[in-house]
Amino acid sequence: MGTIVKIMSHIHIKNLHKSYLDRSPNTSKKKDHRISVLENINLEFEDGEMVCILGPSGCGKSTLLKMIAGFEKPTSGKVLIDGQPIDGPRSDNIFVFQHSGLLPWMTVWENVALGVRHMTDTVKKETRIQDHINMVELTGFEYHYPHQLSGGMLRRAELARALAVNPNTLIMDEPFSGLDFLTHMKIREEVVNMHELIKKTTLVVTHDIDDALIMGDRIIVMSDRPAQVKLEQTLNCGRPRNLGEDKQLKELRDEIFFMLGVSYAV
Numbered sequence: 001m002g003t004i005v006k007i008m009s010h011i012h013i014k015n016l017h018k019s020y021l022d023r024s025p026n027t028s029k030k031k032d033h034r035i036s037v038l039e040n041i042n043l044e045f046e047d048g049e050m051v052c053i054l055g056p057s058g059c060g061k062s063t064l065l066k067m068i069a070g071f072e073k074p075t076s077g078k079v080l081i082d083g084q085p086i087d088g089p090r091s092d093n094i095f096v097f098q099h100s101g102l103l104p105w106m107t108v109w110e111n112v113a114l115g116v117r118h119m120t121d122t123v124k125k126e127t128r129i130q131d132h133i134n135m136v137e138l139t140g141f142e143y144h145y146p147h148q149l150s151g152g153m154l155r156r157a158e159l160a161r162a163l164a165v166n167p168n169t170l171i172m173d174e175p176f177s178g179l180d181f182l183t184h185m186k187i188r189e190e191v192v193n194m195h196e197l198i199k200k201t202t203l204v205v206t207h208d209i210d211d212a213l214i215m216g217d218r219i220i221v222m223s224d225r226p227a228q229v230k231l232e233q234t235l236n237c238g239r240p241r242n243l244g245e246d247k248q249l250k251e252l253r254d255e256i257f258f259m260l261g262v263s264y265a266v
């Protein structure tokens, strides 16, 4: 009997600093003046964990995700995945979920198929594609093009495409932006259910504190730029979560609002 080997995805961020060249006009004379974006970040993400990252706009959240995905290099410090330093994009085991990630000239089926084009067994490949389309409830829309879908359906198709790749780590940068209230809630619920089912390491950057409280196994709040970790809180409450009734979540919600510069929670 074959042994099932579960590929781990443990991410370790060590003394990470990132700065960019300052291109503002008043610093043009000092040619190598740099803007510090991330300062001494030390974080670990456990295999299978869902971590939500909050922080003010422009503080460096997307930059942090880009370095984990290998799209950007640290100025100093390291990002290790299972002990190995990252030296470039690793599309085989990290998938970055981005809004507008579908190719407009391809159908839903073809877009989802893109992530599994390396599979040689046609039957297995087609099953994988169909299973993921079914999972996001787009059965019957396989041959629709992106412009023929609603906003929520588009987002579900993007999710199917991300998951069909079967990545060890899923990185989501503001996955619900631009969705209406109800679709946002529904798709958030789907992401939580999907995570319960497949238990992939999932990093979600969001501006919505309630998203983080509903979804995260852990919440990280970053400070203004240069971003440092301001708060790291594990949530030991089960799911589904009720923000109106859970005292711990309510108190944490107020604390995070205050931390992000809003004196009363809405």
Ligand SMILES: Nc1ncnc2c1ncn2[C@@H]1O[C@H](COP(=O)(O)OP(=O)(O)OP(=O)(O)O)[C@@H](O)[C@H]1O
Residues within 6 Å of the ligand: 020, 021, 037, 055, 056, 057, 058, 059, 060, 061, 062, 063, 064, 225
């Ligand atoms: N390639 C780049 N070159 C120069 N500066 C950059 C680059 N990428 C990001 N920055 C700067 O780094 C800072 C952080 O940007 P980043 O996109 O990480 O912020 P963010 O926290 O994701 O913001 P938001 O919440 O608005 O998406 C910004 O000041 C931005 O101008």
Ligand SMILES: [Mg+2]
Residues within 6 Å of the ligand: 061, 062, 063, 173
């Ligand atoms: Mg961003």
